[in-house]
Amino acid sequence: MPENGRAAVRDGAGGPGLPGGSGGAQGTPVQPPPRLTTRTLALFRGEWRGLCGFSLGVALFAALVGCALVAGAFAVNRYNFALTWQRAQSEIAYEDRPLGYFSEQWYSIILRSLPFMGLLVPLAALVLALLHTGCAVAVRDAVAGGPRPGRGSLWRRSRPYVWLGFRVQALTSACAGVPALLALGLWMFLENGGVWDFDFEGLSHATSTPYRLLGYGLPLVLLATALFVWFRLAPATAVAVNGAAGARDAVRRSWSLTGGARRWRVVRVCLPLTALVLAAFFALLYAGKPLAHPVGLAVLWFTHDNPYATGAVMKIVPTTASLLLLTALVMPPVSTALALLRTEGRPAEADAGTPGR
16 A cells, blocks of 8 residues: 555565565575564664554553543542442441441442443454554665654554554454453352352362363363464454455454464564563552552542442552553554564465465
8 A cells, every 4th residue: 555655565575664674686595584683773773763553542542532531431420439438437437347348339330330431342342453553664674765754653654554553453353352362261160169050060170180181171272262363363454554444344354364384483573572572561550559558549549538438449549550651651562563464475376365385
């Protein structure tokens, strides 16, 4: 797809702006292409200002929208938090142990919060779409030998693909989410020994062999299947930026591009990237725990010393800080590596929609 005078670079092609691009006169020995890690670091070294500025803007957008949703959820539950605290104060006055949330307050808080928490799912898909789209556009322009884009320039070039990237991300999440949800549901079903009218008492004991096979083995197989599907569809956003007709077409081309012998190459690349993201998330989660204290003091003052509302806010602060830092610092090189992974694919035929043999 032409973009500002530049043509999309087909799979497997290189360029002067990207290390590992093919070139040279006929008869010149062809050097083996550098490893994906080397190519990612080389491109990120030249584009880090634009990519980090872009990801910082995406993280700021996610923070504002996410904080607005969380504030809305606490606003509609303000009465429940206040009533729970009043009942606890009454129990303390009678020298009784406070019981905390009553069942009606607890279920009311959950039901009132569901609409706001449900909106966090499309927000996460939009954030991932923005990051993957921006990095895919940066890689495409680097392959085409274009100038290094700044934050504003990268946003202007990425904006026409945001809606397509969001649909690709939603479709990819749906494809990988089905086996993941099946794994979670099966594990919960067997862990509880049955649900509703189905009762399998023999499967409720973790020491039994049938439970080990079904309660752990089958969910792990389903989870591995979900990860494998996610890995196969990881370059879908980059494929969409480089000329796919729509979200389904991008997903289909990505599946074809990562088929055959290349599926294990995709697993070898995406599995360490997934481990890196998870390790960074837990490290940032641990580092963000001290932030909960000053935020808790502010909420305690705002809610007139209500410990229940304060405790609820303090629980989500480390996770929120970890996700935002992950978006701003870790995801740009990861998304760049996924966009570069598309350029290693079989030339033309896979990305053109004709599966290779």
